[in-house]
Amino acid sequence: MAPYHRSADEVGAGDDLSATIIACSTVMTAVSALAVGLRFYVQRRLFSTYAGEDWCIFAAWVFAAVSKAEAALGRHIEYLSSESIKAYLQASYFMALFYNLSLCFTKISILLLYLRVLRTYDYTRKAIYVTLGIVVVYNTWGLAMYFTMCIPIAKMWDSSITKGYCHPRDVWWALTYIHIITDFVIFVLPIPVILSMTLPALRKLGLLAVFCVGFFVCLVSVLRTIWLKALYDDIDVTWNLTSIANWSVAEINVAVVCACLTTLKPLLKTVFGPLVDWISPPQRSLETIQGSRPLTIGSAPLRAIHVESVGATAVVEENTSSEDRESKSRSSLGKVSSIDASRRAHARE
Secondary structure (H helix, E strand, O other): OOOOOOOOOOOOOOOOOHHHHHHHHHHHHHHHHHHHHHHHHHHHHHHOOOOHHHHHHHHHHHHHHOOOOOOOOOOOHHHOOHHHHHHHHHHHHHHHHHHHHHHHHHHHHHHHHHHHHOOOOHHHHHHHHHHHHHHHHHHHHHHHHHHOOEEOHHHHOOOOOOOOEEOOHHHHHHHHHHHHHHHHHHHHOOHHHHHHOOOOHHHHHHHHHHHHHHHHHHHHHHHHHHHHHHHOOOOOHHHHOHHHHHHHHHHHHHHHHHHHHOOOHHHHHHHOHHHHHHHOOOOOOHHHHHOOOOOOOOOOOOOEEEEEEOOEEEEEEOOOOHHHHHHHHHHHHHHHHHHHHHHHHHHHO
C-alpha cells in the first residue's frame, strides 16, 4: 500500500513529523547497539577474540547510527526556506550513502559467518563465495556512483549550478534491484542446510521460524522500493518521504540485529534455556571440540566440526584417517578374540 497523500486543503504550516524521525532513529539505534554490544560481550567472554564478521557488523552499526536525515524532513516543502531545502538535500545524500554502506557491511558480516559455520557443505560454500563477490562488486560500483552522483557533487543540492552532469535514475534502480535480490539470496542460503540436518521436525521448524525474522528485512526492501517509485516525482518530498525514511532506519537496524542473533546462542540459552533447548538439540560446546577460539575461515577442524545457525548446532563428523581406522579395527579384533577365548574357557568348564 502506497503512503497516504493529503490534499492541498489538508496541508498546514504547523504540520511537523520530525518527532517521529527522532523517536524512530533513537529507538532503533539503541536496539541495534544492544545487539552489537551483546555480540561483542559473548565473543569476548567465551572466545577472547573477535573475527572479521564482528568488526563488519560494528561498522554496519556505526553507519546505521549516522544514517539520519532529520534536516527539514517531516515538514511541508512549501513552507521551507531555500536554505532548509538545501540542508535537506545534503542530509538525504549522506543518509543514502550511509544506508547503503550499513547494508553492505551487514551482508558481508552474515556471509563471513556463513563461510565459517557452513563451510563443510561444498555447494553452500561455493554459493556463499559467489554471493559475497557479487555484494562486494556491486557495492563498490554503488560507492563510485554515490561519490560521482553529480559532477560537481554540489549540483545535487545547489539549484544555481546549471552546468554539470548527474547520473540517470536507472542507475539507482539497478542498484536497488541487485540489493533486493542479494537480500533474498542471503536469506535462502542456509535453508537447504537446515532441511538436511538430522533434527526432529519441530526443531527444524523452530530454526526456520528464527530465520524468518530475516525475511522482514527483505519485505521492507521491497515495500521501500515500491513507495519510492510511487513518490519519485512527488513535489512535497520532505513530508511524504517521512514514513519511508523511518522504514529505512528500521530496515538497516533490524538487519544488524538479525546478523547478531546468530552469535547470541550462549547468552540466550542462559536466559531462555528451555526455549533454546527446544530449538537447538543439546550438543557439546564449541569450546570443548575446537578449543577456546571459534572456527574461522581456513582454520583446520578437529575431529568434529560444529555447524551453527541461529542457535542450532549440528555436528558433522569428518572421516577419520586410515591410521585411526586401522587402530580401531585392531582394537575391535582384539576385543572379539578376548570374548571368544572367554567363551571357550567357560565351555571347557
